[in-house]
Amino acid sequence: MAVTAAIWEMLITSSALIAGIFCIRKLTLGKISMRLRYGLWILAVVRLLVPVSVGASPVSVMNLFSRIPQEKRADGLSPADGRERPALQTGPLPAVSETGEKPARVWKEEEAGTTDAVYGMQEPQEKLSGTWAEEIAAFFKKITPMQAAGAVWLAGCFITGGGMLYFRFRFAGYLRRKRRALSEEEIPMRIRGKLAARGLRVYRVKGLPSPCLVGRGIYLEEQTPGKERELTHILAHEYCHRMHGDGFWSFVRCALAAVYWFDPLVWAAAYAARQDSDLACDEAVVRLLGEEERFAYGKTLLALLQESESGTKRLGIPHMYSGSEPGFRERIVALTGKNEAQAVVLAAVFSLVFLICGCAFTGAQVQTGEAEDSGEVDGQGEETVFATQEGPTILEEGGEEFARIRKEYGESVEAEELTEEQIRELEEKAIQEAQRSAFEETLNYHGAMEGRDDGELSLNREMSKGHYVEYGEGKREAPEEGWYLLCRAEEEDISFYGLFTEEFGCRGVKTLIGEDVNTFDLVWDPCAFSHDGKNIRVLERAQDGLPRRFVWKYVEEDSSDTEIWRLASGYRYDTGTVELEVLPEKEYLPWADWHLTYGIDQEKGQVRVYYDGSENALAGILDISAYGDFQVEGVKISRTSVSFDLNSEIYEEDADENYEGIVIHLVPGLQLEGSEELWSWGLSPIAVQLIWNEEEEEFRMGRPKVDEQYQTTTVMLERNLEKLREGLK
Numbered sequence: 001m002a003v004t005a006a007i008w009e010m011l012i013t014s015s016a017l018i019a020g021i022f023c024i025r026k027l028t029l030g031k032i033s034m035r036l037r038y039g040l041w042i043l044a045v046v047r048l049l050v051p052v053s054v055g056a057s058p059v060s061v062m063n064l065f066s067r068i069p070q071e072k073r074a075d076g077l078s079p080a081d082g083r084e085r086p087a088l089q090t091g092p093l094p095a096v097s098e099t100g101e102k103p104a105r106v107w108k109e110e111e112a113g114t115t116d117a118v119y120g121m122q123e124p125q126e127k128l129s130g131t132w133a134e135e136i137a138a139f140f141k142k143i144t145p146m147q148a149a150g151a152v153w154l155a156g157c158f159i160t161g162g163g164m165l166y167f168r169f170r171f172a173g174y175l176r177r178k179r180r181a182l183s184e185e186e187i188p189m190r191i192r193g194k195l196a197a198r199g200l201r202v203y204r205v206k207g208l209p210s211p212c213l214v215g216r217g218i219y220l221e222e223q224t225p226g227k228e229r230e231l232t233h234i235l236a237h238e239y240c241h242r243m244h245g246d247g248f249w250s251f252v253r254c255a256l257a258a259v260y261w262f263d264p265l266v267w268a269a270a271y272a273a274r275q276d277s278d279l280a281c282d283e284a285v286v287r288l289l290g291e292e293e294r295f296a297y298g299k300t301l302l303a304l305l306q307e308s309e310s311g312t313k314r315l316g317i318p319h320m321y322s323g324s325e326p327g328f329r330e331r332i333v334a335l336t337g338k339n340e341a342q343a344v345v346l347a348a349v350f351s352l353v354f355l356i357c358g359c360a361f362t363g364a365q366v367q368t369g370e371a372e373d374s375g376e377v378d379g380q381g382e383e384t385v386f387a388t389q390e391g392p393t394i395l396e397e398g399g400e401e402f403a404r405i406r407k408e409y410g411e412s413v414e415a416e417e418l419t420e421e422q423i424r425e426l427e428e429k430a431i432q433e434a435q436r437s438a439f440e441e442t443l444n445y446h447g448a449m450e451g452r453d454d455g456e457l458s459l460n461r462e463m464s465k466g467h468y469v470e471y472g473e474g475k476r477e478a479p480e481e482g483w484y485l486l487c488r489a490e491e492e493d494i495s496f497y498g499l500f501t502e503e504f505g506c507r508g509v510k511t512l513i514g515e516d517v518n519t520f521d522l523v524w525d526p527c528a529f530s531h532d533g534k535n536i537r538v539l540e541r542a543q544d545g546l547p548r549r550f551v552w553k554y555v556e557e558d559s560s561d562t563e564i565w566r567l568a569s570g571y572r573y574d575t576g577t578v579e580l581e582v583l584p585e586k587e588y589l590p591w592a593d594w595h596l597t598y599g600i601d602q603e604k605g606q607v608r609v610y611y612d613g614s615e616n617a618l619a620g621i622l623d624i625s626a627y628g629d630f631q632v633e634g635v636k637i638s639r640t641s642v643s644f645d646l647n648s649e650i651y652e653e654d655a656d657e658n659y660e661g662i663v664i665h666l667v668p669g670l671q672l673e674g675s676e677e678l679w680s681w682g683l684s685p686i687a688v689q690l691i692w693n694e695e696e697e698e699f700r701m702g703r704p705k706v707d708e709q710y711q712t713t714t715v716m717l718e719r720n721l722e723k724l725r726e727g728l729k
Contacts, residue, residue, distance in 0.1 A: 009062060009363070010051045011263065016061040017047050017360035018269045024352055025272065031345050034334060038244075038280040041273040043357060048256050048266065053363035059355065062364035144440075153262070161258035175219055179203035182220075188232040190289075195235065198242055202235065210304060213238040213247065233285065233293070233300040240284040246277050279334055301331060436521060442501055443508045443521060460485045463500065463526040465558075478502045483510060486524060486554060489536040494547050496536070496554070498524045509554075514546045516576035522568075527555040537646040539660060539692075548572050551662060553644040562640040567664065567690075569699060583664070583699065588688070589637060591701050592666055596686070598635040602628075607635055607668070609686060611704055619686065620706025622668060626682045626717055629725070631673040638669040638678050643685075650709075651689050656702045658694065663687040665707065672724075679724065682717040684708050 021040050028037065053060070182202040187195065195202065201217050208221040211234050218238045220231075241247070253270040260266040282301075286294050463484040470476040481501050486509070488495040499508030509522040529535075540549035550570045557564040567583045596619070599608040605625030611617040624632060648663040665685040669678025689702035 006051055008065075009053065010048075012065060013053070013061055013360040014044065014047045014260075015263075015265050017356060018044055018265045020352070020356035020359070021269070022272065024349065024356075025276070028345070028349060029330075030334065032349055034276065034279040034283040035244075036349075038273070038276040040353065041269065041276065043353070043360075044269055044273075045252055045256065047360055048260065054361050056364060057358050057362040059358040060362040060364055061359045062362075065364070156261045157258050160261040161255070164254050164258060172214060175203070175205055175208075175214060175217070178205045178207070179217070179219065180205070187235070188228045191232050191235045191239065194239055198239065200239065200242060211238060213241045215247070229296060230300045230303065232289070233297045234304070236285045236288055237278075237281050240281040240288065241277070243284070244277065244280060246281075249277065250274070275330070279331055282331055282334065439504055439507065439521060442504055443499065443519060460488075462531060463498070463506070465526045465528055468506075468526045484526075486530050487533065487535050487552065488531070489533045489538070492536060492538045492547055492550075494536055494538070494550060496552060511570065511578050511580065513572055513576075513578065514544070516572070516578070518576075518578040518580075520580050522554075522566075522580075522582070523556055525555045525558045527558050530555050534646065537662075542572065542574070546572070551646060553646060563643070564640070565643045567644045567662070567699075571697075581698070583690075585639070585642075588642075588664060588666065588701060589639065592637045592686075592688075595701075596637070596704060598668075600624075600632050600635065602632060607632070607670075609668075609704070609706055619704040620684070620708070622683050622706060624670060624683070626721060627670060627672070627679070630670075630675075632670050633673055634671040635668050636671060636678060637686075638667045638680050641667040641680065645687070648687065648689075650687050650705060650707055651703075656689060656691050658692045659689050659702065660692055662690045662699070663707075664690060664701075665710075666704075675724070675727070679720075681720045685710055 021044060024040060025037060053062070180203060182204060184192065187202055195218075199216050203217055203219050204222050205219050206222045208219055211218065211220050213219075218235060220234065253273055257267055257270045282297070285297060289297070461480075461482070461484050463479060467476060467479055471478050479500055483497045483499055486496040486498045493514055495512040497510040497512065498506055499510075500506050501508075506524050506526065507521070509520045509524060511518045511520070524530075535554065536550065536552050538547040538550045540547075542548040548571065550572075552568045552570065553565050554568065555564070556566045569581045569583070571579045573579070595612055597610045597613045599610065600606075601608070605623065605628055607622040607624055609619040609622060611619050622635075643665045645661075645663045645665065647661050649661070650663065651659055651661075665687055667680045667685050668683055669680045670683070672679055684706050686704050687707040688704045690699040691702045692698075693700050
């Protein structure tokens with residue numbers, strides 16, 4: 001949801017429209033009909049009431065604002081409701097402590113310019129118990145800036161709108177209590193029939209500052225001139241207000257002023273529109289009574305000005321009639337001319353109105369074609385626009401994103417020189433960042449389990465895999481929203497919890513170490529094997545005995561054809577803040593493609609796996625004899641099956657230095673003639689040792705080795721090979 005962008009666009013376009021109308025008013029005073037000038041304000045009303053733009057145009061004022069704060073809703077939704085899940089972003093996940101300290105440790109790919117990271121929500125550590133003051137403070141810390149701004153805006157609406165309604169009802173009550181109806185004989189004959197046809201009644205009220213129209217009543221002050229001619233002028237003016245529907249438009253002006261109470265231009269527009277309504281009525285009175293009454297009507301206005309000034313402060317009630325001296329002066333000046341516009345003036349006015357509407361009612365236009373080739377927008381050369389099938393991405397010259405591109409692809413590269421693949425990669429990262437921003441509000445809202453304190457994390461509620469699958473198939477209702485226990489190591493005093501919401505599915509993770517709670521943006525998947533305490537391993541303890549450095553493996557995706565586990569490496573600071581890093585696919589899959597080579601011997605039914613292309617560095621042999629009926633064309637690491645072992649013994653005798661028994665299992669797949677799929681049944685996984693780098697404080701990939709202890713049962717292998725044979729017939 002683009003809330004921030006819509007607000008900014010509304011404020012900018014409405015301000016441009018109001019400013020344009022003020023310019024037209026100034027330029028056309030005495031040159032066009034006052035009713036036409038009054039009608040211009042309908043455009044401002046429409047713009048303020050309709051918070052969307054109609055298409056895009058080169059004249060839109062939004063073209064001047066290329067970088068407006070935006071919030072985007074995530075495109076990918078939970079797989080549970082049959083739609084695409086938000087793509088997981090991988091990399092460093094810093095968290096922020098109560099003292100504001102931010103850990104300095106980052107993955108090495110960040111130094112190379114990588115930005116597609118899952119960022120830890122900036123949620124301070126929370127205690128499982130505390131005073132009321134601490135709970136209140138924690139509540140306010142979870143309020144986002146948008147929520148705070150919305151609360152302030154709503155309060156302003158109630159105060160402003162409530163104040164207007166209060167004075168309106170107070171004034172109406174005063175009129176009802178003090179009014180005295182005029183008899184039919186007291187109303188001038190010339191206007192009597194018109195008032196009766198509209199159901200208007202006339203009253204006198206003692207102490208009224210100026211004549212006004214309220215509902216179906218016209219109210220006059222006791223001292224209002226009683227001469228028939230002057231009274232006719234006053235009643236005709238209020239009659240014209242009724243004819244123009246000014247009661248309704250007055251309500252619209254007040255409502256918009258209450259909604260946009262923070263915008264001074266809206267208040268200025270409301271005041272000017274009220275003034276123009278009187279000018280339009282003055283013009284209509286002259287048309288109604290005849291040109292011969294123009295001068296006499298002006299004298300009546302001057303008399304009312306004197307009456308208004310003498311009674312302004314008598315009751316402290318609001319004026320319903322524009323009785324200020326500057327306003328009257330403009331009305332007298334307008335009455336001196338007939339305001340009959342020539343055709344050329346009307347053409348110029350309508351041209352200006354059309355241009356202003358184009359500026360205010362349309363959105364920014366993204367340049368294509370030549371602008372894309374030259375990397376310019378509107379000829380200014382300040383932005384580079386890339387357009388692909390998925391849509392355009394705008395990179396600002398000199399901005400952070402452009403600086404990152406130069407760092408990643410070389411200082412000499414120009415943005416327009418990037419390949420389509422590089423552009424697509426940047427766009428995917430931008431989409432992921434937008435998804436993360438959209439999810440942040442949800443994660444903050446569920447900062448505590450179901451809106452309660454983190455003490456209820458001890459409820460140990462677990463997500464049922466069967467329930468989750470049936471929910472995705474539409475057979476069951478959604479699980480209860482909130483936090484679920486993912487994994488716990490009782491002796492280590494460390495637990496992990498996952499957040500489920502219908503909107504984002506299984507996304508969001510909490511760590512609980514002792515009483516310290518930290519929150520991160522991670523995608524997880526319910527799995528029966530997730531709750532095993534062996535999925536957590538503490539590598540180093542702090543002085544308080546709690547874990548300092550630890551690893552945790554969890555399921556990110558688990559389906560009929562895919563099983564992907566992730567490895568998270570955590571570091572807990574003395575402040576209680578936890579920094580969590582996830583080993584990303586782009587760290588190990590490209591490594592495998594680069595370092596592993598394969599020698600296929602179809603006759604012997606073997607695939608020899610080599611490390612760094614050297615026959616002297618044999619990682620092991622894969623037995624492919626079961627695939628003797630098929631021609632093996634190649635071998636490639638499968639992207640649909642990744643797992644980890646936190647206590648592997650495969651390298652006990654010849655382990656590299658700093659090896660801590662942690663390996664990643666990559667499953668090789670055979671590319672068979674006639675089949676586009678990778679076939680892994682019966683093949684042993686390739687284990688790669690993860691070695692802790694003390695200097696960079698991160699894991700790096702070590703030597704690979706075929707792990708022959710993992711074997712597929714013969715029955716399962718034959719069953720799947722039979723399916724393969726049937727599929728290739």
